[in-house]
Amino acid sequence: MNRFLNNPHVELTVRWLIGMLFVYASFHKIAAPSGFAKIIYGYGLFPNISVNLIAIIVPFIELTAGTALITGVYPKSAALIINGLTVSFILAISANLIRGHEFDCGCFSGKSATPEPAWLTLLRDIGILGMGVFVYRYPRFRYFCLLQTETFSRISHSDQEAAVTASKGELLP
Amino acid sequence: MKTNNTLKGVSILSGIAIFLSFFVNYVSPAGIALIGQWDESQGAIRAKTKAEKVFDESEIKDVNIGKAVFDRQIAVFIDARSVEDYKDGHIKGAVSLPVGEFDMKIDEFLNKYPPDRPIVTYCSGRTCDDSHRLAEMLTAMGYLHVSIMIDGYPEWQKEGFPIE
Known part of the structure; x- marks a missing residue:
């Protein structure tokens, strides 16, 4: 398991996956901030004065952090931001699930799809958080990064493995 | 040192995001006001986009005024909700x-009602903006007198006004 979690290819795949997910998720919110603002209002958790500001800023945090994860600019910081956002989503959804607050604005006219159930969103967000925490905690050199601030010996994964095997070999009688 | 680098990254990325967000919101035609209208007692709730500013004056904020318009029998009332509702x-x-079937049904509507016919749109009340969107679409189609009864069907029904 450790070997799997330390594999830089796994890190790259997971990092790109959540990066793309957040970039994708930000698009329709950026295209229609008024609709997103209404969803935030619908949560009934935020003061009226902050609703629009959240709707303006949050999609761009998603976009920037997502892009940073894909391109590998401050990947650890981007993962921290993504995790922060995901924790906030989880808290907001849980709060509404617990108090049984459902917001039906009656906006879904015609053939618009009904929204997915909250527990499914919650489950998905917990999965995303797991992946985010993995990317954040990944201790080694990351592949395909434009700007990685952590200092590592810049040797490849296979070299690291070889070094470990070699050192173990030396200890053997 | 490592934590410092991470926090530095967080501030840089957040800074870029915040700058971009306000910039794009300022230039985008879909941009919204910094503070929206989220108080139901003040009218229909909405984020206030640049395009819809004009609709403040088109709102009928009191369902009794809507009834007065109804009684004069000049305006046509349009239901923006789903066909099922x-x-x-x-x-x-x-x-x-x-709103979702506007493109399909608008031709028939245009043939039936001339552009100078007064129109009142409504949906399910102050938390719903379909009536606003419909009013916007009808105005774009050339209708000259479009009003929005923001309390919608639920209040109308509660007052015991004519329904069918």
């Missing part, structure tokens, strides 16, 4: 024109 009950004589 319309079938479950609507204002007497109202025409169904759901």
Whole structure:
């Protein structure tokens, strides 16, 4: 398991996956901030004065952090931001699930799809958080990064493995 | 040192995001006001986009005024909700024109009602903006007198006004 979690290819795949997910998720919110603002209002958790500001800023945090994860600019910081956002989503959804607050604005006219159930969103967000925490905690050199601030010996994964095997070999009688 | 680098990254990325967000919101035609209208007692709730500013004056904020307009029998009432909601009950004589089916139904509507015919749109109340969107679409189609009864069908029904 450790070997799997330390594999830089796994890190790259997971990092790109959540990066793309957040970039994708930000698009329709950026295209229609008024609709997103209404969803935030619908949560009934935020003061009226902050609703629009959240709707303006949050999609761009998603976009920037997502892009940073894909391109590998401050990947650890981007993962921290993504995790922060995901924790906030989880808290907001849980709060509404617990108090049984459902917001039906009656906006879904015609053939618009009904929204997915909250527990499914919650489950998905917990999965995303797991992946985010993995990317954040990944201790080694990351592949395909434009700007990685952590200092590592810049040797490849296979070299690291070889070094470990070699050192173990030396200890053997 | 490592934590410092991470926090530095967080501030840089957040800074870029915040700058971009306000910039794009400022230049984008879909941009919204920094503070929206989220107080139901003040009217229909909405984020206030640049395009809809003009609709403040088109709102009928009191359902009794809506009834007065209804009684004069000049305006046509248009139901912006889904066909199912319309079938479950609507204002007497109202025409169904759901926002989602606008493109399909607008030609027939244009043939039936001339552009100078006063129109009142409504949906399910102050938390719903379909009536606003419909008013916007109808104005774009050339209708000259479009009003929005923001309390919608639920208040109308509660007052005991004519339904069918």
